C-alpha cells in the first residue's frame with residue numbers, strides 16, 4: 001500500500017512542557033490508523049500538527065510526498081486533508097445543508113464578484129455543491145434534516161453533520177478527533193460502519209478515540225502514545241496484548257499482573 005502521510009521525529013513543546021516527543025508513524029492509502037493513549041498523552045497535539053492547526057517544534061510531516069511544514073492551514077483541504085474537532089465547530093444559525101456546504105469552499109472558485117464568473121457558471125456550481133452536500137447528508141442519515149437549523153440538532157447528529165462536512169471536500173485523508181465522544185452505543189456502531197465505508201471508498205482515516213470497542217473494530221493499525229512518546233504500534237490484537245500498553249492504561253505492569 002502506498003504511504004499517504006509520513007510523520008517523522010515529530011515533537012511539540014508548550015513552554016516548558018514537551019507534549020509530543022519524537023513521534024514517527026505512517027498512514028497508508030485507504031487504511032484506518034488509530035492514535036490512542038491515556039489522557040494527556042499528546043494525541044490531539046499530534047492531530048493539530050498533522051492538520052496544520054499548530055506547527056511542530058521539531059520534525060517533519062509529509063503528505064503525498066510533499067513536506068507540509070510550510071503549508072498554511074487553509075490550504076490543507078485543497079491538498080486532500082480535512083478534519084473534525086473534539087469540540088464541535090458548527091454554525092448554529094445556519095441550516096444543516098449550509099453547514100455541510102461550508103466544507104466545499106476550497107473546491108469551488110472564488111466569489112462571483114472577485115473572479116468575474118458568469119451568473120450561469122456560478123449557479124451551476126452552487127447546484128453541484130448542493131447536490132454533493134445532499135448526497136453526503138444521505139450517507140450520514142441526515143437527509144430529512146437538511147433544512148433544519150443546526151442549532152436545533154442533538155449532539156449525536158451534529159457529529160454526523162461534521163463528518164459530512166469533512167467528506168464533501170473529497171479528502172484523501174480524514175482526521176477525526178474523538179468522533180464517538182458523547183454518542184450512545186447505537187450511534188457509535190452506526191458511525192463505525194460509516195468509517196468502514198469511507199475507507200472502502202479509498203479515503204484513509206487517522207482517528208483519535210477513547211472508545212476501545214470502536215478502535216478494536218475498525219482500526220487496521222494502532223499507534224499508542226504515552227506522555228508524548230510512542231510506546232507501541234501494531235494491529236488491534238498486538239496492541240491489546242502489549243504489556244507496555246496495558247501498563248500505560250492501567251498503571252504499572254506489576255499492578256496489572258496482580259489484578260490477575
Ligand SMILES: Nc1ncnc2c1ncn2[C@@H]1O[C@H](COP(=O)(O)OP(=O)(O)OP(=O)(O)O)[C@@H](O)[C@H]1O
Pocket residue numbers: 014017018019037038039040041042043044045046
Ligand atoms: N495549548 C496548550 N498549551 C499548553 N499545554 C498544552 C496545550 N495543548 C496541550 N497541552 C499539554 O500537552 C499535553 C498533551 O495534551 P493533548 O491534549 O495533546 O493530549 P491528549 O492525548 O489529546 O489528551 P486527551 O485524551 O485528554 O484529550 C498535556 O500535558 C496538555 O496539558
